[in-house]
Amino acid sequence: MKNKGLWLSIGVFAVLAVVFVFTDWRISQALYNAEAGWAHFMEIYGQLPGAFVGFIGGSVLLALFKFQKTFKSIAGGIGLFLLTFLASAMFWLDALGAQGGETNAPLALLLGLVMLILAVVLLKRLPNDKLASMKPAAQVAFALLFLAGIITVWAVKIPWGRWTYRDILDAGNTALFTPWYLPQGNNGHHSFFSGHTAMAFSVLPLILFLKKDHPARNILLAVLLLWGLIGAMSRIVVGAHFASDVLFGAGETLLWFFLLSKWFKADA
Template identity: 65%
Template sequence: MKNKALWISVTVFVLLAVIFAFTDWQISQALYDPESGWAHFLEGYGQLPGSFLGFLSGSILLRTYRVEKNTKSILGVIGLFLLTAFAGLGFFGDAFGLQTGAEVNFAVVIGVAILTLILGQVILRRFPLETVSQYKNAAKVGLTLMFVAGFVTVWAIKIPWGRWTYRDILDAGNTALFTPWYLPQGNNGHHSFISGHTALSFVVIGFILFLKKGSNARNILLPVLLLWGIVGALSRVVIGAHFASDTLFGAGQTLLWFWFLKNKFVQ
């Protein structure tokens, strides 16, 4: 059953990739609405749940980390702290309006992130280590998924692909700048392919691992999280920040990483 679902997902992905190769421009023409309030809201704040997953996961891993008196262990906890703090910066930076163009005091963002991280450790230490450790493997997936799918993979593809966004093409007044998703243009400063916002929107799927497998709560939450990702992807097309294929591949690589990490860390 699992293999069947996997192959169905892969087939749907491939079909959409082929369809979008020929319809990206027409889809953007049909959906483009630069004044869309809900799409702009998600542009500013839609990455918050994904960043929070990374922050929560990192906090759990810090609580369960056993520091030993050797260089490897000490460097490990320092690295984990920095990754968790970075996730916190991403969360609170967006919460303070960084993605909306608001003037953000980075000192305040850093301070709030560090204080919240410390407060989180205080709260987590009120629970027995055995209780928190139940979520350790889920946290490994959550933190890794946020960074690898939400940032590393996205920018490893964005930078060399050099695809123009729909709205940038309209601003330039030259439709010849449009290129299909399968033709990389090199590092030219344009980063439409793939969609980072969509990637982080789908990162939230990691939350289901904190719930018992087969539980009603998990079965209900899964479609809700997938819907969140789909709405986030749609919002990127509506405001012209990405083409449909950009969001497809942003979502696809996140779900692929989730599948791999879940199989690696969670039984």
């Protein structure tokens, strides 16, 4: 059944990828609304939940980490701390308005450090078996944030060089529009993939913190998928991405989620 669902998802993704080759521009024309307050809110604050879920994952791993007097242990502990601190700082940078042009890096770093310390202290108060049972879900959450939300997105964004809908409108030259399958090189434009969409779907590991037979699990999954879809739609509405951009941003995140859940033997 799971394999059927996987192949069905791949089929739907492939069909939409082809459809959006011909409909990207028209979809953006129909949905674009520069005055949509909800979409601008999502642009500024929509990445917060994804960053927070990844941060929680890193905090759980830090609380479980056993330091030893070996180079591997010390280096691993420092690396884990720095990446978790980065996730915390990312959260606070966006919370303080970085996506809207308001940057207060010193305060974000301070709040990020305080939140990290508090999270680890509180998590260490949990029973050892309870904390240990959270490890697979935490590993998926932490890895998904960086692999799907940052590394994969920017590995494609930079060389692809696709213009956003609103940048094309500002330039007044519709000839700048290109279909998603044609990379333009590193030209400073970063429409493809959508990082906000990837971050919106990076909340999915939350379901892994619940047992498979938990009555609230399916409801939570529906809520998390809805959040991802709202995040994706908001990017089209504000003109920051085309439909294909958000499709691939969501698709790569869902793929990473599936692979990481298998790798870490999380109960996905």
